[in-house]
Amino acid sequence: MTPADLSRSLFDLLVPLVEGRRPGAAAELSPTDVVLERPKNREHGDWSSNIAMRLAKKLGTNPRELATEIAERLASVDGVQGVDVAGPGFINVRLDAAAAGQIAHTIVERAHDYGRNESLAGHVINLEFVSGNPTGPLHLAHTRWAAVGDSLGRVLRASGAEVGTEYYINDAGNQMDKFGLSVQAAAFGEPTPDKGYPGEYIGELAARVVAADPSLLERPRDETLAEFRERAYHLQMAEIRDSLERFNVHFDVFFTEQTLHEKDPATGRSAIDDAAERLKAQGHVFEDDDAVWVRTTDFGDDKDRVMIRGNGIYTYFAADAAYYLSKKDRGYTEKIYLLGADHHGYVHRLRALSGAAGDDPDVNIQVLIGQMVTVNGAKLSKRAGNIVELDDLLEWVGADSLRYELARYPSDTPLDLDGEQLRKRSNENPVFYVQYAHARTRSVARNAAEAGVDRSVFRPELLEHETESALLGALQEFPRIVAQAAELREPHRVARYLEEIAGLYHRWYDNCRVIPLGEQPVEDVHRTRLWLNDATGTVLRNGLDLLGVTAPDRM
Numbered sequence: 001m002t003p004a005d006l007s008r009s010l011f012d013l014l015v016p017l018v019e020g021r022r023p024g025a026a027a028e029l030s031p032t033d034v035v036l037e038r039p040k041n042r043e044h045g046d047w048s049s050n051i052a053m054r055l056a057k058k059l060g061t062n063p064r065e066l067a068t069e070i071a072e073r074l075a076s077v078d079g080v081q082g083v084d085v086a087g088p089g090f091i092n093v094r095l096d097a098a099a100a101g102q103i104a105h106t107i108v109e110r111a112h113d114y115g116r117n118e119s120l121a122g123h124v125i126n127l128e129f130v131s132g133n134p135t136g137p138l139h140l141a142h143t144r145w146a147a148v149g150d151s152l153g154r155v156l157r158a159s160g161a162e163v164g165t166e167y168y169i170n171d172a173g174n175q176m177d178k179f180g181l182s183v184q185a186a187a188f189g190e191p192t193p194d195k196g197y198p199g200e201y202i203g204e205l206a207a208r209v210v211a212a213d214p215s216l217l218e219r220p221r222d223e224t225l226a227e228f229r230e231r232a233y234h235l236q237m238a239e240i241r242d243s244l245e246r247f248n249v250h251f252d253v254f255f256t257e258q259t260l261h262e263k264d265p266a267t268g269r270s271a272i273d274d275a276a277e278r279l280k281a282q283g284h285v286f287e288d289d290d291a292v293w294v295r296t297t298d299f300g301d302d303k304d305r306v307m308i309r310g311n312g313i314y315t316y317f318a319a320d321a322a323y324y325l326s327k328k329d330r331g332y333t334e335k336i337y338l339l340g341a342d343h344h345g346y347v348h349r350l351r352a353l354s355g356a357a358g359d360d361p362d363v364n365i366q367v368l369i370g371q372m373v374t375v376n377g378a379k380l381s382k383r384a385g386n387i388v389e390l391d392d393l394l395e396w397v398g399a400d401s402l403r404y405e406l407a408r409y410p411s412d413t414p415l416d417l418d419g420e421q422l423r424k425r426s427n428e429n430p431v432f433y434v435q436y437a438h439a440r441t442r443s444v445a446r447n448a449a450e451a452g453v454d455r456s457v458f459r460p461e462l463l464e465h466e467t468e469s470a471l472l473g474a475l476q477e478f479p480r481i482v483a484q485a486a487e488l489r490e491p492h493r494v495a496r497y498l499e500e501i502a503g504l505y506h507r508w509y510d511n512c513r514v515i516p517l518g519e520q521p522v523e524d525v526h527r528t529r530l531w532l533n534d535a536t537g538t539v540l541r542n543g544l545d546l547l548g549v550t551a552p553d554r555m
Contacts, residue, residue, distance in 0.1 A: 001079040001095055001099035001100070001102055001103075002102075002103055002106060002476060003036050003047065003476050003477075003479075003480065004479075005079075006036060006047060006077075006079075006080075006093065006095075007031065007034045007035075007036055008031065009074070009077045009080075010034050010036075010049065010051065010070075010074060011029070011031045011033075011034045013070070013073045013074060013077070014026075014029060014034070014051065014055075014070065015029060017069065017070065017073065018055065018059065021059045021060075021061065022058070022059050022060070025058065025059065028058075033051065033054070034049065034051055035049065035050070035051070036048070036049055037049070038473060038474075038477060039092060042469075042470060042473070044084075044086065044092045045082075045084065045092035045093050045094040046093060046094055046095045046100060046469075046473055047092075047093045047095075048090055048091065048092050048093070049090070049091045049093070050089070050090055050091075051070070051091065052064070052066040052067035052070055052085075052089040052090075052091060053067075053088060053089040053090075056089065063088055063089030064085060064088055064089045066089065067085045067089040067090070067091050068085050070091055071083040071084070071085050071091055074091070074093065078099070079095055079096060079098070079099030079102075080093060080094070080095060080096070080099070081094045081095055081096040081099075082094045096461070097460065097461045097462070097463055097464045097469075098459075098460045098461035099460075100460070100463070100469060100472050100473065101460025101461065101462075101463035101468070101472055101528070101532075102460050103472055103475055103476045103535070104458075104460065104463070104472065104475070104528075104531045104532045104534075104535040105458050105460070105531055105535075107475060107535035107538050107539060108455070108531055108534050108535050108538060110538075111538060112538075112542060114478065114479070114538055114539065114542060115158060115478045115479050115481075115482045115539065115542045115543070115546075116158045116159075116160075116479070116482070117158070117159050117160060117479045117482060117483045118159070118160040119159045119160060119483040119486065119487065120156060120159040120160045120161035120483075120486055120487070121160035121161070122160075123156075123160070123161040123162065123333070123334060124161070124162045124331055124332055124333050124334065125156060125161050125162065125163045125164070125332060125333075125334045125335070125336060126163075126164050126166055126327045126330070126332035126334070126335045126336065127149065127152065127153050127156070127163055127164065127165050127166065127336045127338070128165075128166045128167070128168055128335070128336070128337050128338065129145045129146070129148070129149030129150075129152075129165070129167075129337075129338035130142050130145050130146050130149060130167055130244070130249075130338075131167055131168040131169070131170070132240065133170050133175060134169055134170070134171050134176075134179075134233050134236050134237050134240065135175055135176070135178075135179040135197055135236065136197060136199065136201065136236065136384055136387075137201060137236075137239060137240070137243065137381070137383075137384050137387075137389050137390070137391065138240055138243050138244070138389070138390040138391075139381070139384070139387040139388055139389050139390060140373060140374070140375065140378070140387065140388040140389075140390070140393065141340060141372070141373075141387075142390065143247075143373065143390050143393060143402070143406065144370050144373045144406050144411065144415070145338045145339075145340065145370055145411075146244065146247055146249045146390070147247070147249070147402065147403045147406035147407050147548070148338065148370065148406060148407055148411045148491060149165070149249075149338045150165070150248070150249040150250065150548050151403075151407045151491035151494070151546060151547050151548055152336075152338075152486075152489055152491050153165045154491075154545070154546045154547070154548065155482055155485045155486045155491050155494060155546050156486045158482050158486070158546060159482060159483050159486035159487070161486065164252045164253060164330075164332060165250070165251045165252045165253070166251060166252065166253045166254075166255055166327075167251045167253070167254045167255065168255050168257065168323065169237065169254055169255065169256045169257060170257050171233060171256050171257050171258050172257040172258050172260070172261055172319075173257075173316075176229055176233065177225075177229065178193070178195060178196050178197065179196075179197055179229060179232065179233070180225050180226070180228050180229025180230075180232065180233075181193045181196055181225065182196035182197040182198075182202050183202055183205050183206045183209060183228045183229070183232040184206070184221065184224065184225055184228040184229075186202045186203045186205075186206035187206040187207075187209065187210050187216065187217065187228065188217070198385050199381075199383065199384045199385040200382065200383045200384070201383050201384050204383070205232040205235055205236060206228075206232070208235055209227075209228055209231045209232055209235070212231065213227070213231075216228065237254075241254075243390050243391050243394075246391075246394055246399060247390065247394060247399050247402070247403065248399055248403065248548040248549075249548065255323070255326075257319060257323075259271065260272050260319050260322045260323060260326070261319075270322075271322045271325075271326060272314050272318050272319060272321075272322040274322070274325075275318065275321045275322035275325050276292070276307055276308065276314075276318060276321070278325060278357070279294055279307070279321060279356055279357065282356055282357065282358050284296075284298060284355075284356040285307070289310065290310035291306050291307075291308060291309055291310045292306070292307050292308035293305065293306055293307060294307050294317070294321070294352075294353075294356050295356070296348075296349065296352030296353065296355075296356060297352075298352070298355065298356070299351060299352035299354075299355030299356065299361060300348055300351060300352060300355075300361070301348045301349055301351075301352035302348060305317045305349065305352075307321065317349070317353075320349070320350070320353060321353055321356075321357070324350070324353055324354065324357060324365075325357060328357065328359070328364075333364060334363070334364060334365070334366070335354075335364065335365045335366070336365075336366045336367075336368065336489070337350060337365070337366070337367045337368065338368050338370065338411075339367060339368070339369055339370070340369070340370060341369060341370060341371050341372050343369060344369055346367065347367045347369065350365060350367050351365055351367065366489070368411065368412070368489060369412060370411040370412065371411070371412055371413055371414040371415065372414055372415075373406065373414070373415040373416075373417065374415070374416045374417070375388065375393065375397075375416075375417045375418075375419045376416065376417065376418050376419055376420075377418075377419040377420055378392070378393065378396070378419055379392065379396075396419060396423070397419055397422040397423050398422075398423075400431055400435070400549045400550055401422040401423070401429065401431050401432075402422065403547060403548050403549055404430060404431035404434070404495060404544075404547055404549050405417055405422055405430065405431065407491050407492055407494075407495050407547045407548075408430060408492050408495035408496060408499075409492055410490060410492055411492075425555075430495070430499060431549060432555075433499065433502055434495075434498045434499060434501075434502045434540060434543075434544065435544070435549075435550070435551065435552055435555060436502075436555050437501070437502035437505050437506060437536075437540055438537055438540040438541055438544065438551045438552070438553075439552050439553060439554055439555040440505070440506075440509065441505070441533050441534065441536050441537030441540065442537060442553040442554070443554070444509070444514050444515075444530075444533045445530070445533060445534060445537070447514075447515055448514050448515055448526075448530050448533075451515045451516070451522070452522050453514060453515055453516075453522050453526050453527060453530055454527060454530070455527060455530050455531055455534070456527060457524045457527040457528065458527070458528055458531050459524050459525075459528050460528065462524060462525045462528050462529075463528060463529070463532060465508075465511060465512050467504070467507050467508040467510075467511045467512060468508060468512060468529075468532065470504050470507075470508075471501075471504045471505060471507075471508045471532065471536065472532070474497075474500060474501055474504050475501070475535060475536065475539055477497070478497070478539050478542070478543070481493055481494060481497045482494065482546065485546075491546070491547065494543050494546050494547060495543075495547060497543065498539075498540060498543045498544065498547075501536065501539055501540060501543075502540065505536045505540075508532075508536075512529055513526070513529070514526055514529045514530050514533055
């Protein structure tokens with residue numbers, strides 16, 4: 001019996017009970033009202049519900065009295081071993097071994113689909129993260145959002161949402177001109193220009209640009225600046241994409257800011273021009289001091305924002321508006337922005353922009369701010385100057401360790417990682433602990449096959465050891481954990497859950513044999529335990545995949 005089965009049984013018996021106490025009240029009751037939770041103390045049962053306390057006031061009755069009546073009816077449901085009422089009206093349910101054990105069969109049969117749910121079905125979400133400038137390599141400041149953002153996209157999809165992941169390339173503006181000048185100067189062996197970009201990588205880009213077209217050193221410099229900028233830009237973006245792929249981070253769209261500024265040949269207008277007109281049509285635009293403003297204070301911003309300066313030049317806010325409207329026009333009803341710790345000022349600005357565009361800031365946009373991360377022992381990049389490059393981190397600790405460790409903490413808290421610990425192949429390293437549990441499930445399966453233990457028999461009533469009960473109960477939780485991680489935008493919940501599963505599995509492994517000892521015959525309990533072993537491997541594998549981490553068969 002899965003939690004969904006038990007919840008449905010509880011709902012079905014509640015309907016006539018509620019209707020009998022207050023005619024018409026059952027129509028207000030929904031299956032989603034019946035919430036089951038795992039008791040912190042396993043002695044209290046497998047599942048607990050507070051539904052009696054939630055309904056008592058509506059029905060004008062004592063919650064404990066109502067809970068007692070519900071418990072009496074629930075006790076007769078197939079698979080329920082016992083029901084107790086605790087405190088002011090908590091209903092604690094204990095399943096019989098056969099009902100509890102059935103989940104192992106369900107998990108193995110559903111395989112990769114186990115954990116997937118429809119809690120966010122119908123949601124169409126644009127998820128933007130990383131969005132590092134194309135003027136240098138990705139570094140430590142980008143790394144946390146790369147891991148968290150990609151994992152969040154995975155759990156959102158696993159919960160039924162339609163998700164488009166997006167990287168916004170800031171490839172317009174003064175920083176690109178400074179980048180081009182820096183590369184051009186390096187090509188001629190000159191020092192970095194004032195406020196330009198230093199670092200060995202600039203010289204490397206310059207060498208590659210010149211190698212592709214040596215004539216750039218012979219032509220007038222004012223004619224070649226744009227070529228230096230564009231060629232180096234594309235080379236740098238190729239490096240960024242390669243770094244992300246090696247970090248197992250994938251984007252559906254790389255959106256370039258340049259496209260917002262480009263004029264449509266047919267209309268002579270840009271996306272920013274159109275955005276300005278659309279915001280005016282919404283009635284939140286006004287003129288003052290020869291500038292065009294958006295009255296973002298109407299939506300909680302600390303000040304109104306200039307969209308067009310007095311000299312007719314658009315501001316960055318205008319580009320932000322055009323980009324937001326682009327997402328809206330592409331059918332994304334919800335937009336999630338993952339921004340760094342230095343972007344707190346953008347929260348009210350973007351929410352206000354959503355309201356000015358005719359959306360509901362509480363529904364159509366969410367801005368998440370991540371805190372800084374440091375890695376003890378990380379070396380500054382010789383190539384890129386005074387930063388820690390993502391590529392160097394990958395070479396030092398590996399993608400799996402880095403991704404898992406970054407994803408297992410709430411992103412809104414500062415994080416200081418121990419680089420040497422992340423390199424350890426021991427239980428001190430959380431990702432090793434979880435991966436080793438998965439590898440152990442695969443080893444048990446291989447050894448079982450050699451010993452003649454297969455899954456030809458499944459008798460869940462034989463899974464009665466206390467470690468089996470604890471493991472089965474936790475495995476049932478996986479779909480709920482995934483749904484919760486998606487709803488709260490907190491993929492770290494999946495990581496912490498996997499560590500719990502790994503611990504429960506190791507304890508079960510120490511107490512319950514899948515393979516008989518010595519000359520003992522293979523019995524049904526061994527075959528049934530193989531189902532539980534393989535179910536655990538499935539959950540660990542599926543969970544690691546949601547975090548973008550591999551699940552090795554051998555370690």
